[in-house]
Amino acid sequence: MxxxxxxxxxxxxxxxxxxxxxxxxxxxxxxxxxxLTVWFAFKVAVLSMSDYQTVLESxxxxxxxxxxxxxxxxxxxxxxLGMQVIYEDYVSHKGFRIAAIMVTNLLMxxxxxxxxxxxxxxxxxx
Amino acid sequence: xxxxxxxxxxxxxxxxxxxxxxxxxxxxxxxxFLTMGTLVLVWWLMALAGGEEAFMSAQSFMGSFxxxxxxxxWSFALFFHLCNGIRHLIWDVGYGFEKDxxxxxxxxxxxxxxxxxxxxxxxxxxxxxxx
Numbered sequence: 001m002x003x004x005x006x007x008x009x010x011x012x013x014x015x016x017x018x019x020x021x022x023x024x025x026x027x028x029x030x031x032x033x034x035x036l037t038v039w040f041a042f043k044v045a046v047l048s049m050s051d052y053q054t055v056l057e058s059x060x061x062x063x064x065x066x067x068x069x070x071x072x073x074x075x076x077x078x079x080x081l082g083m084q085v086i087y088e089d090y091v092s093h094k095g096f097r098i099a100a101i102m103v104t105n106l107l108m109x110x111x112x113x114x115x116x117x118x119x120x121x122x123x124x125x126x
Numbered sequence: 127x128x129x130x131x132x133x134x135x136x137x138x139x140x141x142x143x144x145x146x147x148x149x150x151x152x153x154x155x156x157x158x159f160l161t162m163g164t165l166v167l168v169w170w171l172m173a174l175a176g177g178e179e180a181f182m183s184a185q186s187f188m189g190s191f192x193x194x195x196x197x198x199x200w201s202f203a204l205f206f207h208l209c210n211g212i213r214h215l216i217w218d219v220g221y222g223f224e225k226d227x228x229x230x231x232x233x234x235x236x237x238x239x240x241x242x243x244x245x246x247x248x249x250x251x252x253x254x255x256x257x
Contacts, residue, residue: 027215027218030211030214030215031215033208033211034208034211034212037204037208038208041201041204041205041246042246042249045246045247045249045250045253046249046250046253047253048188048250048253049189049250049253050253052174052178052181052182055174055181056174056181059171059174068171075164076164079157079160079161079164082154082157082158082161083157083158083161086154086157086158104161108161108164111164111165111168114168114172115164115167115168115171115172117175118168118171118172118174118175119171119175121175122171122174122175
């Protein structure tokens, strides 16, 4: 038997029974993405008409590669969390909803992994 | 208790949505659109990792009318979601809920997103000519 009060047990759990984690992770990734996306978008704009070698060196430089890998992790995590909320609100059939969330999570992981592998190859040479 | 006189939720087909409601829906829409857009990012990085030939063919697609159309839509979606996301973070810490403030910040989000989209394309084209 738990000695915690019913209020103490309920506090912070919310209706999803997993507490703040989803909400908090979405905010943390959102804050990370503010500087990362602005930096990356303008970097790509500046490089938009450059030749292959220039783009390769600029994207693959150590700091740039570290920032892009951080961007990839934050963006795909944020996307998976956001899509989950959309499915939870609009897909009423429980089986379809769980399937949609699962497929999206797996796909986001795969795409994130692919982007990171590409970045490793760009940064370290292939 | 009679249920016929209860207040109703707005009927969406006869109710004019306020700007903040439209922006809220567009925030979700752009979020889903950007999620699909990550495919373009992965494809571009894969092409860059794949060598000069793969990269140049990706670049020529991005430079085509259709490629630019996608990128233009994507850049606006990105900046809109970014600006409105910042507005959401401000709400999260408890500011800006008054009706006229919400009205004003809706317009600020649209203005800032439009400006950033315009600005980044100016940069892309001016560096293109210079290079």
